[in-house]
Amino acid sequence: MNFTRKLVPAIAAAALSSSAAVQAVDLEVIHWWTSGGEQAAVTVFADEFEASTDHNWIDAAIAGGSAARGAALQRMLGGDPPGAAQFNISRQFEELAEAGMLLDLSPLAEQEGWYDIIRPSSILEVCEFEGGIYCLPVNIHSWQWAWASIPAFEQAGVDLPGTLNEFIEVAPALQEAGITPFAIGGEGWQINGAARVVLLSQLGKEGYLRFYRDKDPEVAMGPEMAAAIEIFQNMKQYTDDGSANRNWNDTTNLVITHQAGLQIMGDWARGEFAMAGMEPGVDYACLAGPSEDPYLDTGGDVFVFPKQSDPEIEAAQFELASMMLSPRVQALFNNAKGSLPVRDDVDMSIADVCMQQGLEILADPDRIIPPDSMYITEDTRGEMDDLWLEVWNNPNMGVENIQQRFANILANAD
Known part of the structure; x- marks a missing residue:
């Protein structure tokens, strides 16, 4: 038409x-x-x-x-x-x-x-x-945020992580302190969103674009992809038994009440902390990436x-x-x-430190990435999401096998 x-x-x-x-x-x-x-x-x-x-x-x-x-x-x-x-x-x-x-x-x-x-x-x-x-x-x-309970990490006697690799290192200490290290709901979109955050943290911008925009199967078979899968699989053991079917804001509340250490969730979670009267930098931390080299979609x-x-x-x-x-x-x-x-041109003098951090990242064009939905069809996204859910629910899947299946999806993507 x-x-x-x-x-x-x-x-x-x-x-x-x-x-x-x-x-x-x-x-x-x-x-x-x-x-x-x-x-x-x-x-x-x-x-x-x-x-x-x-x-x-x-x-x-x-x-x-x-x-x-x-x-x-x-x-x-x-x-x-x-x-x-x-x-x-x-x-x-x-x-x-x-x-x-x-x-x-x-x-x-x-x-x-x-x-x-x-x-x-x-x-x-x-x-x-x-x-x-x-x-x-x-x-x-942007999905590229993690939200951490500062008192929870203090109680466990460990520093706040700056990267997902650092989080994996300190997660056992949280667990030993009776704190759920990683809070996540069992809904598919929460798990898949976290998976994409893990993926970007390991691929970086260049690898991300080769994966989604160029649909390059070689990226799926590379070491960065293997590292992302291993981190994602490791995080499952640090969740709690009540995660199945829990919605995202109830999951965020576990961090707000310091029952959990960390949640990967988009920046809309900040609204829940604000509603609860929490102060960033005191009660909770907003971790961009979470990576030393953060990007925002x-x-x-x-x-x-x-x-x-x-x-x-x-x-x-x-x-x-x-x-x-x-x-x-x-x-x-x-x-x-x-x-x-x-x-x-908006007056953001009312913005808190988390929003200010996001605005600072957004001001650098090199730190911006388009959402993957701009490059792949709903069918391709569905295939990837189904595979990430299978990886999450089946800890016995081999990394190389998972990589090959992602490579096959990319090779046949529209």
Whole structure:
């Protein structure tokens, strides 16, 4: 289907100016932010939207990303689309744009200069499709973090680790002190996310790009890949028996309450520590990488705005998109969420030391890597995820055999 940029309907264009007066509408927003920290963050969006417009934010929180995306998709296909829906920075919504089911945000992007203020540019490029812009990035999330209980390591009499190899060395001391060394939930996405963090820590940026972008089987057979698999397998013995089916924020709470030493989880976990009143550097540590040479991927969340038949709803959609990207809201939302803002002119004086560390890394283009979802299809990702889960659940798998299976996946990847 060929898309061309079209002028926004008159009422929507008027909604973009401060002098416009439009009828109040109820705008339903589907998202999956249900934990304490996530709810605090999405409340920023809701409160600011209702305070700055005459419209109402109708909250439609659905636990779990896949469930929320599935519900939004069903609503769109069924002819009852929500006003906005959360997706990830990925190719998840490309088919919706191709089918003409999403609002083209290009007029707003041009008016507000999104190409000048959103960084890195790659996260906006994900939203592009045949000359239009069909999503709005609202944050930058990275998986490349570990969260450590400072009192737990002090109780065990060992130093905080800076790398995963160092963690493996001190994990027995935590265990002997009655502390679960490695906290993780049994949900597949938690295990696979941790696996990718371990992989990047050993491959580095060059190896990561050869693995995901170039799909080079030789990388899978190399010593760095072997080291990543060995670390991943070793970490399993330092988990607790209650990890099966435990959700991520309950797992984070084990670190917050100093029952566990370390959790690998994306920077959204910082919101849970903030909600608990924890102080970074005193109660917990945020370990980038965790590596001496840390990188951050530029994943995160976007919102799509399904096409509507009512021009007043469309006008409200443009107002919501504009509000989400405003400097004030970007600062408030991302500080609550634990993520980094998508624009580089935001006053982040309220940022804590963990966010400041993330911003410092993000300021160096060489420290940024695209999310692997930009290079591989959902089918290839599924094959890799299934293999990582098998490795996690079967400690008897040989490293060389695992490497060969990854090499085979890469050799046959799209």
